[in-house]
Amino acid sequence: MKIAIDAMGGDFAPESVIKGLNLAKKELPDTEFLVFGDETKIRLYLEDEENVTLIPTTELVDFHDDPLRVVKTKRDSSMVRAIQAVKNAQADAIVSAGSTGALLTAGLLLIGRIKKVERPALLTTLPSMDGAGFDMLDLGANAENKAEHLRDYAILGSYYAQHVRGIKNPRVALLSNGSEESKGSPMIKETHAMLEVLNQQGLINFIGNTESRDILEGVADVIVADGFTGNAVLKAIEGTLSSLFNLLKTTIKNGSLKTKIGGALIKNDLSALKSMGSSTGGAVLFGLKAPLIKAHGNSKPEAISSAILQAHKMVESDVVGKLVTYYETSEVNL
Amino acid sequence: MKIAIDAMGGDFAPESVIKGLNLAKKELPDTEFLVFGDETKIRLYLEDEENVTLIPTTELVDFHDDPLRVVKTKRDSSMVRAIQAVKNAQADAIVSAGSTGALLTAGLLLIGRIKKVERPALLTTLPSMDGAGFDMLDLGANAENKAEHLRDYAILGSYYAQHVRGIKNPRVALLSNGSEESKGSPMIKETHAMLEVLNQQGLINFIGNTESRDILEGVADVIVADGFTGNAVLKAIEGTLSSLFNLLKTTIKNGSLKTKIGGALIKNDLSALKSMGSSTGGAVLFGLKAPLIKAHGNSKPEAISSAILQAHKMVESDVVGKLVTYYETSEVNL
Numbered sequence: 001m002k003i004a005i006d007a008m009g010g011d012f013a014p015e016s017v018i019k020g021l022n023l024a025k026k027e028l029p030d031t032e033f034l035v036f037g038d039e040t041k042i043r044l045y046l047e048d049e050e051n052v053t054l055i056p057t058t059e060l061v062d063f064h065d066d067p068l069r070v071v072k073t074k075r076d077s078s079m080v081r082a083i084q085a086v087k088n089a090q091a092d093a094i095v096s097a098g099s100t101g102a103l104l105t106a107g108l109l110l111i112g113r114i115k116k117v118e119r120p121a122l123l124t125t126l127p128s129m130d131g132a133g134f135d136m137l138d139l140g141a142n143a144e145n146k147a148e149h150l151r152d153y154a155i156l157g158s159y160y161a162q163h164v165r166g167i168k169n170p171r172v173a174l175l176s177n178g179s180e181e182s183k184g185s186p187m188i189k190e191t192h193a194m195l196e197v198l199n200q201q202g203l204i205n206f207i208g209n210t211e212s213r214d215i216l217e218g219v220a221d222v223i224v225a226d227g228f229t230g231n232a233v234l235k236a237i238e239g240t241l242s243s244l245f246n247l248l249k250t251t252i253k254n255g256s257l258k259t260k261i262g263g264a265l266i267k268n269d270l271s272a273l274k275s276m277g278s279s280t281g282g283a284v285l286f287g288l289k290a291p292l293i294k295a296h297g298n299s300k301p302e303a304i305s306s307a308i309l310q311a312h313k314m315v316e317s318d319v320v321g322k323l324v325t326y327y328e329t330s331e332v333n334l
Numbered sequence: 335m336k337i338a339i340d341a342m343g344g345d346f347a348p349e350s351v352i353k354g355l356n357l358a359k360k361e362l363p364d365t366e367f368l369v370f371g372d373e374t375k376i377r378l379y380l381e382d383e384e385n386v387t388l389i390p391t392t393e394l395v396d397f398h399d400d401p402l403r404v405v406k407t408k409r410d411s412s413m414v415r416a417i418q419a420v421k422n423a424q425a426d427a428i429v430s431a432g433s434t435g436a437l438l439t440a441g442l443l444l445i446g447r448i449k450k451v452e453r454p455a456l457l458t459t460l461p462s463m464d465g466a467g468f469d470m471l472d473l474g475a476n477a478e479n480k481a482e483h484l485r486d487y488a489i490l491g492s493y494y495a496q497h498v499r500g501i502k503n504p505r506v507a508l509l510s511n512g513s514e515e516s517k518g519s520p521m522i523k524e525t526h527a528m529l530e531v532l533n534q535q536g537l538i539n540f541i542g543n544t545e546s547r548d549i550l551e552g553v554a555d556v557i558v559a560d561g562f563t564g565n566a567v568l569k570a571i572e573g574t575l576s577s578l579f580n581l582l583k584t585t586i587k588n589g590s591l592k593t594k595i596g597g598a599l600i601k602n603d604l605s606a607l608k609s610m611g612s613s614t615g616g617a618v619l620f621g622l623k624a625p626l627i628k629a630h631g632n633s634k635p636e637a638i639s640s641a642i643l644q645a646h647k648m649v650e651s652d653v654v655g656k657l658v659t660y661y662e663t664s665e666v667n668l
Contacts (some may be wrong), residue, residue, distance in 0.1 A: 017478050091659065129581060142523075143511060143518055143519045143520075167490075175566065177474050177569075183477070184562070185477045185478040185562050186477075186478060188477075189560075211566075212567070212570040212571075212572035213569035213570070213576075214573060215573065216574060217573070217577060226509055227511075228519050228522075229563050229566050231511040231544070232545075232563050232566060232567050233545045233566050233567065233570045235545050235546040236546035236549075236567045236574070237570050237574045239546050239547035239548060239551070239571075240550060240552055240571045240574040240575060241578065242547075243551060244574075244578060247463060251603045255600075259599065259603055261599055262595070262597070262598070262599025262600035265595055265596025265597075265599070266586065266589075266596035266600065269593055
């Protein structure tokens with residue numbers, strides 16, 4: 001297996017990316033890595049070059065680049081070259097912490113969609129209170145969706161939970177503004193009816209609507225949402241956690257002596273809680289013909305390593321191949 | 335001023351409602367209250383009957399009632415009678431902790447919309463980290479919105495922040511999936527352009543798009559959202575706070591002795607933080623011809639009192655009358 005790494009993407013590139021690669025290599029002794037970027041800088045951090053092929057690139061994609069034009073304007077960037085490697089079947093998957101918009105657009109243009117999957121979605125595994133975690137999609141690859149897209153997301157999410165996370169018969173829920181079937185926008189109601197059909201056909205285990213209030217409690221293994229709402233809900237969860245921790249810190253800092261002592265005593269537990277807000281691994285642009293993993297721009301080495309392991313797991317499980325077969329043989333979307 | 339009170343709505347009715355009324359009466363010595371419900375039960379909790387007119391009703395609206403039919407099937411319920419009193423100009427506003435769906439539908443049918451406001455919205459004031467709080471609408475009165483509705487919400491929210499909360503030139507932001515003007519669904523982009531026009535006309539102080547990640551930080555005084563997304567974001571914030579507090583409680587309970595002692599020391603600060611998640615007062619169904627305040631079903635007396643004070647403030651400021659005048663004289667919506 002070969003994984004392409006965009007060494008120059010992200011706020012702390014290439015240091016964080018390469019240190020993350022060092023960590024991942026220890027777990028994946030048989031995997032080969034194609035590492036795209038500035039050779040000299042990469043070698044500053046790379047512990048050993050076994051199973052690593054360095055491919056020098058001269059350009060950088062940054063947040064000012066127009067995502068729609070990156071493929072043309074930044075041909076020799078680490079990001080575009082790494083995606084090209086997947087397109088040309090020189091690598092099986094790609095991991096990048098670079099600009100989301102550029103990565104998604106270039107991935108879509110170069111790697112392409114699984115046949116019949118009209119709108120690939122961003123999927124990530126979020127932590128839940130019961131420790132099991134859940135997959136949620138679309139988290140914002142699309143600003144607007146149709147019911148047919150959400151039907152695909154139910155299939156995609158279900159395949160991911162089952163084959164990548166090893167969950168048998170994953171429970172799929174539809175994000176709506178009430179748990180009753182009658183709740184939601186016309187598009188959500190239409191999706192609900194489609195998911196009922198998939199459920200009757202035994203293709204997914206659809207458990208109905210869920211509200212965003214309950215998703216962290218682990219009510220489902222897969223949460224299907226339109227990209228606009230999924231994005232808003234994810235960011236609301238992140239923002240609430242971040243605001244709350246800042247408030248807690250300020251409260252303890254400015255509190256009475258009693259509060260300060262108490263705060264110091266539970267400090268370690270608090271930092272453990274804080275990690276709750278971060279997803280494990282990266283976000284997958286799911287629905288492409290190969291795994292494309294977007295790690296957070298501010299990823300530390302552990303997060304990069306986790307994204308690489310996720311790419312490995314996706315290739316190993318052949319979840320994309322299984323989806324290709326499903327869409328080739330299924331008549332649902334014809 | 336006269337305020338109609340649905341004494342029988344909510345999980346702890348009439349006890350919580352009447353105890354809340356007792357509290358509010360101390361703040362509002364000149365306000366008259368029309369209290370609808372079971373006289374005998376109400377008198378168990380009512381401290382004094384000065385300025386109170388008890389109006390006996392025989393029926394109850396509960397969560398099983400079809401909201402669309404409540405006006406016909408529960409004519410003698412405390413909820414329908416209280417709304418009728420506003421419709422008949424016997425009262426200036428209504429407060430209820432009863433079933434949201436029934437209340438919104440009956441309010442819409444009986445009190446009616448301000449002319450030209452096509453889709454009234456649920457608005458509530460949420461706390462922000464800077465202590466100022468912000469108003470958000472629509473929180474779910476509508477499952478789907480058009481850009482024209484969101485344009486109304488910008489006006490409504492701006493009037494509310496200015497006249498009820500006393501904020502000069504309130505900053506109005508549009509909830510989207512990115513802060514750039516180019517971000518969002520086609521409907522959100524269309525709304526953005528409309529709000530730019532209102533801003534140029536000096537009718538609102540539009541500061542652009544905001545993401546749900548930032549709203550608790552106090553980036554704006556008014557957040558405009560479509561009902562589906564607004565509902566999902568509000569519930570995501572509530573759910574995250576609730577999950578986090580439960581996790582913190584469990585962590586402290588099951589932690590080491592050190593953690594337990596620390597937890598005990600900061601316990602009071604934690605409960606202060608918890609109140610962060612609850613909105614002040616109730617949610618207004620805003621855009622009707624009179625103030626209709628929906629208090630949480632599980633409201634304690636303090637929350638009911640706060641909802642009554644909010645109704646009083648709305649009547650006193652004549653925010654609804656000002657909006658009626660705006661829509662009568664403005665040509666924006668013609």
